[in-house]
Amino acid sequence: MIQTENLRFQYQNSSELFHFPNINLSPKEDLLILGKSGIGKTTFLHLLAGLLKPTEGKVIIDDTEIQLLSNNKLDQFRGKNIGLVFQKKHAIQSLCVFKNLQARLFFSKSKVQNKDIESLLDQLEILEYKNSNINKLSEGQLQRLSIAMAVIHKPKILLADEPTSSLDDETCKIVIELLKQQAKQTQASLIVITHDHRIKSYFQNQINL
Amino acid sequence: MNVWKMSLENIKSKPLYTFISVFTLTLSIALLLGIQQLKSSFKYQTENNLGEIDVVVGAKGSPLQLVLASVLHLDDPTGNISYKEAKKIAKNPMIGSAVPISYGDNYKGYRIVGTSDQFTSLYGGELATGKKINKSLEAIIGSTVANKLNLSVGDTFLSSHGLIENEIDVHEEVFTVVGILKPTYKVIDRLIITKLESIWDVHDHHDHENEEHDKNEEHSDEYKNHEEHKDHDDHEEHSDEHKNHEEHKDHDDHEEHSDEHKNHTEHKDHDDDEEHSDEHEEDQEITSLLISFKNPRGILTLPRKINQQTNMQAALPKFEMDKLYAYTGIGFKTITWIAYLILFIAGLTIFISLYKMVKDRAFDLALLRTYGASNAQLIKMVTYEGFIIVFTAFGLGVIVIKIILKLLLNTFKVGHQQSMLQGLSFTDTYPIALLVLILAIISISLSVYPILKMKISTILSNEK
Structure with missing residues (x-):
């Protein structure tokens, strides 16, 4: 489902060349990528999501070499096939919870019934905040919303960048379990990038950068 | 979304x-x-409203006021001038058209202008319905007047004295609407247009009333002021008003005036009805004369001549408006x-x-x-x-x-x-x-x- 070959990346105005290991995930497979800060974890994730273009090498998602796509095509491809979960920023501030999900669907050109949005919110236990402004939610609730935003359009790949780093132990556990459960439900490959060792035990496949 | x-x-x-x-x-x-x-x-x-009017001739006073009153129909007139004198001026060969207008009354605040047929054509006015004015006390009205007052052809109304709406001083003569003008988006949309004779007839009526009271009185009544006939029974007040009338302090005026009066009495001797209209034209007064030249050189010479040689004044609307605009x-x-x-x-x-x-x-x-x-x-x-x-x-x-x-x-x-x-x-x-x-x-x-x-x-x- 997602595969990389000889992926290298160099930032402009920087002499450091990042080398990334080859990965190859089949659908529904999980992967945990561990590494210290500054080692290029986020860079790797952004390459996988097509947010950065590799200096060398390939990222192949569902038989598409995404580094070859034009910017517009890449935006569309990303919107449709990839779900991203971030550490802190979760959703658009000016919209309420429900409208965030609607906006998400609009931009990725996916069609999902309102009742399916509601049932997802229900699963993630944030249905009661449906019409709340997002800055009224707690960290844990926001991370649940973040997961909802990442899976609502049924992506093929679910990428999470430090999803648990700012959460307490209990919430951390809930969030990682929800993430795995949602990935399974949407049949997506899940890649989590973190330096948070608390979640090591949840993944069979692990790489250290 | x-x-x-x-x-x-x-x-x-x-x-x-x-x-x-x-x-x-x-x-x-x-x-x-x-x-x-x-x-x-x-x-x-x-x-637009100045249209083809090059010069306005009226009573002495503020030229701006004369223009505002006679051309834009905004201010009160400076006073009246003799129709006979005005007609003398109109004979000047450089003049293309000279349209007399006479004021004095209103209907529900809309001014009634006594004038000649040429007045509407100064503003390119055309009849929407009805016909032209044929005789005294017939009126054609501008489109705004028709709309606002809900008047149509055949309707009648009574005019009130002065230029401001009032219900105290209402004339007895009944005006009949004979025509309504198409909208021009110019000042005539808001005017009621009638013959000069209508104004004279309405006010003559007052004069006759007066004459009965003071057959042996002075000529002062001849100097009727269309605007200030407030109380016909009170002669003293009436002559006071006359004295107060700022436009006629001039001694010359009085001399000329008594001449006119002689004329007037001569006419009175005739019992002939045919002479009646002549009497009107000779002795009556108008508010102003709107002149447009066919020879543009007229603008240079005629106003000066009028201002120097007569007791009237000539004002240039364009010049006055430019001045106002500059202020x-x-x-x-x-x-x-x-x-x-x-x-x-x-x-x-x-x-x-x-x-x-x-x-x-x-x-x-x-x-x-x-x-x-x-x-x-x-x-x-x-x-x-x-x-x-x-x-x-x-x-x-x-x-x-x-x-x-x-x-x-x-x-x-x-x-x-x-x-x-x-x-x-x-x-x-x-x-x-x-x-x-x-x-x-x-x-x-x-x-x-x-x-x-x-x-x-x-x-x-x-x-x-």
């Missing part, structure tokens, strides 16, 4: 910025439109510059509001990109946001200025229905709309620029 709704949600999420942007923009647009409307009304008055121009200019300043501030507010959104919410915009939004969609979103504010403000500006001008007009209108204000036309709003649009485009372009430069990866990595 769509891009429009996203923009609306953005606007809703920052009410204070939105309010300030809309408020300042509305204020500047309203001011600019207001100034524009006053200016174009003014221009319209000067260019008021400074005020217009100042307000215009203030309006431009506010407009600039409004543009700046819009820019800051949008730019701040783009900068502060860079992460949101980057998130939208990860959702599949293209750069073009993000730019659209910000652009729509800007335009929603601009169009709202423009709409509000138009509404606000309409209300303000209406209120001002109602406050200042008092009695006579001759408002100077033209409706706000598309051509008036168009240059201001264009200016606001250009300003909006500049503000929006400047604020969306960072989106083009946006590196989503960098923004997203900087979250921690």
